[in-house]
Every structure is written in C-alpha cells, then in structure tokens.
Amino acid sequence: MNDATIEPLGEDALLLRLGRGIDPALNARVHALVRRIEAARPPWLREVVPAYASLAVFLDIDPCTDAGVEAFATAGAWLRRQLDAASPEDVDASMQVPATTVEIPVCYAPACAPDLDDIAAHAGLSRADVVALHCAGDYRVAMVGFAPGFPYLIGLDPRLAMPRLASPRTHVPAGSVAIGGAQAGIYPRASPGGWRLVGRTPLALFDPSWPSPCLLAAGQRVRFRPIDEAAFEALQADSAA
Amino acid sequence: MSIECLAPGVATLLQDAGRRGLRRHGIADGGALDPWSFALANLLAGNPAGAPTLEITLAGPRLRFHVAARIALCGGGIEAECDGTPLPTSRPVAVPAGGVLRLGRCRDGARAYLAVRGGLRVVPVLGSASTDLRAGFGGIAGRPLRSGDRLAIEGAANVDSVRFPDWWIDPSSDDRPRGGDRVVRVLAGSDATAPPGALFAHAWQVTPASNRQGLRLLGRAIAAAERGERVSEPVVPGTVQLPPDGQPIVLLADAQTHGGYPRIGHAIRADWPALAQLRPGDRLRFSPCAPDEARAALCRQRQRLHRIALALDAKRALA
Numbered sequence: 001m002n003d004a005t006i007e008p009l010g011e012d013a014l015l016l017r018l019g020r021g022i023d024p025a026l027n028a029r030v031h032a033l034v035r036r037i038e039a040a041r042p043p044w045l046r047e048v049v050p051a052y053a054s055l056a057v058f059l060d061i062d063p064c065t066d067a068g069v070e071a072f073a074t075a076g077a078w079l080r081r082q083l084d085a086a087s088p089e090d091v092d093a094s095m096q097v098p099a100t101t102v103e104i105p106v107c108y109a110p111a112c113a114p115d116l117d118d119i120a121a122h123a124g125l126s127r128a129d130v131v132a133l134h135c136a137g138d139y140r141v142a143m144v145g146f147a148p149g150f151p152y153l154i155g156l157d158p159r160l161a162m163p164r165l166a167s168p169r170t171h172v173p174a175g176s177v178a179i180g181g182a183q184a185g186i187y188p189r190a191s192p193g194g195w196r197l198v199g200r201t202p203l204a205l206f207d208p209s210w211p212s213p214c215l216l217a218a219g220q221r222v223r224f225r226p227i228d229e230a231a232f233e234a235l236q237a238d239s240a241a
Numbered sequence: 242m243s244i245e246c247l248a249p250g251v252a253t254l255l256q257d258a259g260r261r262g263l264r265r266h267g268i269a270d271g272g273a274l275d276p277w278s279f280a281l282a283n284l285l286a287g288n289p290a291g292a293p294t295l296e297i298t299l300a301g302p303r304l305r306f307h308v309a310a311r312i313a314l315c316g317g318g319i320e321a322e323c324d325g326t327p328l329p330t331s332r333p334v335a336v337p338a339g340g341v342l343r344l345g346r347c348r349d350g351a352r353a354y355l356a357v358r359g360g361l362r363v364v365p366v367l368g369s370a371s372t373d374l375r376a377g378f379g380g381i382a383g384r385p386l387r388s389g390d391r392l393a394i395e396g397a398a399n400v401d402s403v404r405f406p407d408w409w410i411d412p413s414s415d416d417r418p419r420g421g422d423r424v425v426r427v428l429a430g431s432d433a434t435a436p437p438g439a440l441f442a443h444a445w446q447v448t449p450a451s452n453r454q455g456l457r458l459l460g461r462a463i464a465a466a467e468r469g470e471r472v473s474e475p476v477v478p479g480t481v482q483l484p485p486d487g488q489p490i491v492l493l494a495d496a497q498t499h500g501g502y503p504r505i506g507h508a509i510r511a512d513w514p515a516l517a518q519l520r521p522g523d524r525l526r527f528s529p530c531a532p533d534e535a536r537a538a539l540c541r542q543r544q545r546l547h548r549i550a551l552a553l554d555a556k557r558a559l560a
Contacts (some may be wrong), residue, residue, distance in 0.1 A: 144498075
C-alpha cells in the first residue's frame with residue numbers, strides 16, 4: 001500500500017486514504033485495516049470511522065500536555081506502519097472471513113416504490129426484472145454515515161444505476177430503499193433525500209435504545225428479500241410494538 | 242421541583258458536551274455549539290463541567306421557576322429579566338420560587354446558555370443529554386423546547402428574591418484584539434483552492450440557511466484546485482467544505498459523519514465559540530493557521546477557563 005496517504009483531519013483525527021474510488025476490493029482493504037487497528041487497541045484510540053476508500057482514526061488525547069503531543073506523533077507513526085504492513089496476502093485473508101449476512105425484507109409495491117417505474121424505464125427492463133436484479137445483489141455495507149444507521153451499500157447491479165433526482169424530495173419515508181448513482185442505501189428515518197426510491201423495508205435500522213444503536217455495521221453483507229404489502233404491514237406493526 | 246416553559250423562544254435545545262466515539266454509526270458529536278459559553282455557564286452555576294444546559298438560539302424562552310434556583314446565563318449578550326429585575330450575563334444569579342425568567346434577544350451573538358445549579362435532569366441517550374435535531378433523539382424527545390414542557394431541577398435553599406453579585410467575569414473566548422470582521426483560523430485541508438489562498442482573499446457573509454450542522458457562507462465564489470467526482474470521506478466539526486457553487490460551508494457540532502465535497506480547511510477548535518456566535522448577515526474572514534498555533538490557542542483558552550474557575554473558587558471561599 002505504498003500509494004496510501006495519511007493526513008490530519010482537524011485537530012484530533014488522522015485520515016488514512018487507500019484510494020479514491022468506489023470499489024469492493026478497495027473497501028475490503030479499508031475494513032481489513034479497521035480490524036487490524038481495532039484489534040491492536042492502542043491506548044490513544046477513540047474510534048475508527050471507515051468510508052469507501054479511506055478511514056478516519058480519532059485520537060483520545062489531551063493536546064495541552066506533553067504526553068498528548070507525544071501520543072499524537074506516536075499514533076501517526078504507528079498508523080503509518082499499519083498501512084505499510086497491510087500486505088496484499090493479509091487483505092486476501094481478511095476478505096475470506098465470512099462476514100455476517102443481514103436479510104432485509106423489502107416491499108416493492110407501487111406505494112413503497114415511487115421511482116421503480118423510472119428505474120425500469122432508464123434500464124430498459126420490466127418492473128419484475130428490476131426487483132429480481134435488486135434482490136439478486138450480494139451487497140456489502142461500505143460505511144454507515146449521512147444519518148444514524150444509514151448504510152452505504154456496494155454491490156448494486158450496474159444495470160440499475162441511475163443518477164439522483166435533479167431536485168431532492170423534501171420527504172423520504174423511513175425505511176425507503178434507494179439508489180443513488182451506483183450506490184444503494186436505506187433511509188433509517190424520514191428525511192429529505194435525492195436518491196431514487198425502489199422499495200421500502202418495515203425493519204427499523206436505528207434505535208438509540210438498542211445496545212448497539214444500528215442494525216447494520218460497515219463490513220456486513222446485506223441481501224434484499226421481496227415481501228408483499230400485507231407482510232410489510234405485519235412486520236411494521238411488529239417493529240413498532 | 243421544575244422549570245416550566247411558558248414560551249419556547251426561537252430554538253431552545255438541551256445540550257451538554259455531546260457524544261464521542263459514535264461517528265462510525267453515522268451519529269454526530271452534537272453538544273453545545275459554543276463550548277466556551279457553555280463551560281462558563283456551568284462554572285458560574287457551580288456545576289461539574291459538561292452538565293446539561295439550555296442552548297438558546299437568537300431569542301430566548303420565558304420560564305417559570307417552580308422552585309428557587311441558582312442559575313447563570315452566558316453568551317450572545319442575551320437580554321434577560323426576572324420579575325422586573327434586569328439580569329446581567331456572566332454572573333451567578335439567584336431566582337426565587339415562582340420567579341418568571343424572560344429571555345430576550347441575543348444582542349451580541351447567536352447563542353446563549355442557561356445553566357441551573359445541579360444541572361437539568363435529563364435521561365441521557367447514547368451517553369449524552371444533547372438534542373440531535375436531525376436524527377430526532379436526545380434532550381426532550383429529540384426536539385426543541387415547547388410551551389408546557391417541564392424540566393426537572395434541584396431546588397436551592399435561602400433564595401427569597403432575585404439576587405446577583407456586583408462582580409462579573411470577562412466572557413470573551415478570545416485573547417486576540419477585536420474589531421472589524423471576525424477572523425477564524427483555518428488549518429490546511431485535504432484540497433487546495435485555485436488560486437492558492439482563495440479562501441483567505443476576501444470576507445464571507447453568513448447566510449440564513451446556516452444551522453447547527455454548518456454555517457453556509459456567501460461571497461465571491463472560489464474553486465478547488467482539482468475538480469471532478471470524489472468519493473465520500475469522513476468529515477468532522479470544523480471541516481470547511483466547498484460545494485460546486487463555490488460557496489464554503491463550515492461544519493459545526495451537528496456535522497454529518499461523511500461528505501463528498503472538497504475539504505479546503507478545518508476551522509480550529511479555539512475558534513468554534515466565535516463561529517457559534519455568528520448570525521445570518523454577519524461577516525467573517527479566514528486566516529491560515531499551523532497545527533502548533535491551533536494547539537497553543539486551544540491551550541490558552543483552556544488556561545483562561547482554568548483561571549476563571551480558580552477565581553470563582555476563591556470568591557466562594559470568601560463568601
């Protein structure tokens with residue numbers, strides 16, 4: 001990883017950049033590095049925040065002490081060594097680790113999927129083909145961001161890629177399963193948003209009262225399973241209970 | 242044993258020191274936007290650092306104290322009166338049971354903090370009392386204060402009238418001379434501008450679209466040195482983003498966790514209090530800053546806070 005860079009991100013974090021693309025192999029290298037850093041648990045580590053091709057390492061240090069200043073320098077040098085030591089074999093091994101798969105039920109009925117027809121027309125496919133391709137995908141959570149619990153998913157069939165709306169919606173319902181360019185995602189909570197909505201899941205993705213507040217974590221695998229409106233309503237009632 | 246909200250103000254939010262270590266879940270840090278005024282208010286109220294306060298935006302609420310309390314108001318030069326007595330900021334104030342505190346406009350900034358001795362009792366969510374407005378949790382059900390809300394507080398003894406001492410503290414977060422536009426110091430970011438230093442070349446105006454997530458600025462549009470598509474990377478409070486329209490956004494405490502715009506700098510922590518006090522229409526300038534200088538400014542600010550804490554301890558020991 002000789003092309004990898006390390007730079008400060010504000011005053012208490014460092015940004016490690018492995019590349020600049022949305023690419024499953026690159027993202028897998030990011031997750032391998034996250035695991036390596038978290039497993040070593042250096043004393044100054046607050047948190048590692050992965051992204052598509054980079055990760056931020058937040059440091060828990062007091063910049064107003066000599067020890068803090070020293071820890072910052074130590075952390076930078078240590079992270080540089082982790083970058084250099086992350087050999088391709090290492091990464092291959094980590095990619096073979098079977099990540100947990102989370103199955104997400106999705107209702108593709110018109111009421112839940114306002115942009116499904118547009119996606120089908122854009123791709124030159126039928127609605128049923130779009131649903132089949134969307135459900136056939138083997139997705140990986142590249143990162144969680146934008147909003148609490150929002151998963152950015154890699155693995156969308158390229159035929160389903162479609163640019164975002166020219167003007168974002170002011171209201172996207174919670175659970176909306178969406179496509180933004182080549183990316184897929186799920187809106188955990190009603191919010192404005194510019195991605196194309198292809199379906200809706202009754203599952204809750206974020207709840208601050210859960211021991212771990214998000215359903216999905218970076219690195220996990222995701223599969224979508226089609227459900228009808230009756231199942232959607234039943235599951236939504238379960239979710240709310 | 243509570244404070245009752247009679248009128249909520251523009252946007253009054255429960256805030257403490259915020260959440261740390263949850264950015265990988267997409268959860269913002271949150272917390273008091275002006276950490277300096279927040280810390281002063283808690284110091285003056287005699288609270289531990291980081292106790293929950295009310296963060297008042299532009300114009301404040303009207304509150305009835307159902308129990309006597311010791312409070313402090315800091316930041317924004319907020320107008321205040323209690324039962325007809327005008328109240329100063331940056332001092333401890335005693336409010337009798339039944340007292341009605343009327344908070345007016347912020348005359349010299351955008352945000353004020355009301356600390357109540359013993360703290361405002363709130364059930365923490367994910368380790369903090371802070372309201373995350375965008376995600377809808379924390380504080381009071383993830384929303385601003387409303388009329389009729391009651392906040393539990395610890396009552397104070399021996400208060401029968403509105404009282405405050407005849408001393409005050411210098412509430413300035415900054416030891417640089419003031420005058421003219423605010424100057425916010427910026428560390429180098431990941432992206433350069435073309436020409437280099439374009440961010441520093443002229444003044445920027447704060448637009449009304451600004452909020453706790455970020456200050457949106459308006460000025461002569463600037464460009465990133467490298468154009469083209471980018472992939473989202475982590476961002477942090479203080480990050481200066483440059484969207485395609487060439488008008489920078491300075492991310493604040495409620496900053497999202499990832500962003501795809503070029504990042505042309507990072508506003509230094511010591512200047513976050515000043516950023517939090519900027520109002521729509523205010524002007525600011527940026528100046529380049531080295532990491533050592535950022536650290537020195539932050540440590541000087543902490544030392545000022547420490548000296549104020551020592552002076553308050555001495556006052557209390559003598560009282």
